[in-house]
Amino acid sequence: MGERDYKSMTFSGSNKFVSSLLFILASMxxxxxxxxxxxxxxxxEASRITKEAQRDRLKLKRSFLADKQRALSYYRVLxxxxxxxxxxxxxxxxxxxxxxxxxxxxxxxxxxxGCGTGYTTSGxxxxxxxxxxxxxxxxxxxxxxxxxxxxxxxxxVLLSKGDAENLPFKDESFDIAISVGAIEYxxxxxxxxxxxxxxxxxxxxxxxxxxxxxxxxKYALTKIFYAPSxxxxxxxxSEAGLRNVKSILTxxxxxxxxxxxx
Numbered sequence: 705m706g707e708r709d710y711k712s713m714t715f716s717g718s719n720k721f722v723s724s725l726l727f728i729l730a731s732m733x734x735x736x737x738x739x740x741x742x743x744x745x746x747x748x749e750a751s752r753i754t755k756e757a758q759r760d761r762l763k764l765k766r767s768f769l770a771d772k773q774r775a776l777s778y779y780r781v782l783x784x785x786x787x788x789x790x791x792x793x794x795x796x797x798x799x800x801x802x803x804x805x806x807x808x809x810x811x812x813x814x815x816x817x818g819c820g821t822g823y824t825t826s827g828x829x830x831x832x833x834x835x836x837x838x839x840x841x842x843x844x845x846x847x848x849x850x851x852x853x854x855x856x857x858x859x860x861v862l863l864s865k866g867d868a869e870n871l872p873f874k875d876e877s878f879d880i881a882i883s884v885g886a887i888e889y890x891x892x893x894x895x896x897x898x899x900x901x902x903x904x905x906x907x908x909x910x911x912x913x914x915x916x917x918x919x920x921x922k923y924a925l926t927k928i929f930y931a932p933s934x935x936x937x938x939x940x941x942s943e944a945g946l947r948n949v950k951s952i953l954t955x956x957x958x959x960x961x962x963x964x965x966x
Contacts, residue, residue, distance in 0.1 A: 818886025
């Protein structure tokens with residue numbers, strides 16, 4: 705795809721009607737592509753394990769995509785349109801709101817866990833007080849796209865393949881760990897948060913963005929991936945050893961009340 709200018713792709717969301725229309729279109733296309741991806745994942749699983757084993761496996765998981773192998777297969781398909789649709793579901797305004805939670809400092813070192821194609825990473829790199837960022841993801845396809853998207857920032861960014869529940873970094877290696885749109889796919893969110901806490905300095909910050917369990921999540925999203933409540937997320941943070949925990953809601957400015965769903 706070549707180097708991508710994320711700023712030219714984003715939409716401010718100031719016009720609620722237009723924002724709603726774009727949100728609907730992006731959501732519909734995402735559903736279509738996701739359906740194809742789900743079908744592929746099921747086909748792969750059906751060819752590998754028996755129906756009885758598949759049922760037992762499902763009982764052990766929170767949701768369909770809370771399985772590393774499924775999530776990897778799913779994103780191999782979704783990545784074909786990910787960069788086109790994602791900015792309309794995770795807007796520039798949302799990204800700026802989340803990145804603004806990073807405390808000001810000097811020569812900050814940041815870890816982006818589950819970086820995908822580098823959308824959040826790109827936003828973090830726009831901060832002048834960030835010296836370098838490590839983007840980590842399990843999916844090689846996403847990392848390859850991130851490498852192209854972040855080519856202009858190569859001196860300040862390093863991409864690494866790894867597991868959020870077993871981060872390949874030493875203790876207190878970073879000032880900030882940030883993860884947006886990834887916690888919903890972690891089989892063990894608490895373990896991932898503990899790992900992010902481990903690699904962050906004692907007075908550092910851990911920022912996580914993911915889908916809140918609101919009305920539409922209760923009927924749909926929780927069947928697909930993990931959509932916790934605010935209280936549940938705060939408990940996970942506390943159990944991981946983090947202090948001064950707070951929830952800040954943001955979202956796409958639409959007529960459907962999605963402005964507080966992340």
